[in-house]
Amino acid sequence: MESVRWNAQACGYPQDVWKVVGGEAAGGVPVQPLDPTVKVDRKSLPRLPVGTLVEGLGLAGDSLRFRRLLGRGPDGGIVCIRRFGGAVLLEPTEERPGIEGVPGSVLCKPVAWGAAGAEELLRDGEVDIVLSSDCVNKPLYGDAWEDLADCMVALSGPRTVVLISVLRRLQDGIDSFLEYLTRRMVVQEAYRKALCGTEVIVYRARRRTR
Structure with missing residues (x-):
């Protein structure tokens, strides 16, 4: 943030x-x-x-x-x-003045991973975009990716877009995270590029309609 x-x-x-x-x-x-x-x-x-x-x-x-x-x-x-x-x-206050030439604004908030953190954030209204950058790294965060996925699912409304960027590492847990998330959301690869020998991938996810 x-x-x-x-x-x-x-x-x-x-x-x-x-x-x-x-x-x-x-x-x-x-x-x-x-x-x-x-x-x-x-x-x-x-x-x-x-x-x-x-x-x-x-x-x-x-x-x-x-x-x-x-x-x-x-x-x-x-x-x-x-x-x-x-x-x-x-x-x-979270109010912001309008800026000439800018039709709107984006209010960014951090969220505690897990369904409880999502529930607290949703008290302020629906979420349009969920951003996650390099948050799946099993050697560093362990199995916290389960809470991250639960949070994404809980935050996702009919129009919510979830953007997830990951860096591939040895035993990073990303495959398990994607498998877990795909059970409840539609997940698509949006971008892939090798940077300095490290593969960076961006996924787009949305709530299933049924």
Whole structure:
């Protein structure tokens, strides 16, 4: 997941997004200037209204340095994420602003292998794509591929696509994994290539209709 986040961030897509959820009675959350030497009248500080989305650029204690993504208010500054006493003013969110020229977005989440992990993830809704990269390696992970396969089956809805990339190694357990998965899903080879003497294969899987 870290590589996914790094690549998304490198493309300019915000990763650490916060939403203003408090301070409505006061007209929003007050914004301090980035320069601590600047003297300001606290009563005249600009504010971020409830519902505003910001990208976190650094968190020190309860002070969040931000840039505004969506909503009204200053483009940047420092805000307090909770009041003294614990009332929350800003909280992390999975909401993302639209990007010009991009019709949609992909929300990526890690999942604990097994049916239980899949069940927990499905509480947030159906899954469109399941990605598995080099997760079948018996010398390293033992027979955990059974839990991985169970997770893929449990996550798969009528429109879910499962993409599985594997590297062939000695006694890697991949054949057993594919045999186990094929009992409950339609599995097809989508890509194969030798890279630096190692065979890389990508499989596409989907739920059986019956």
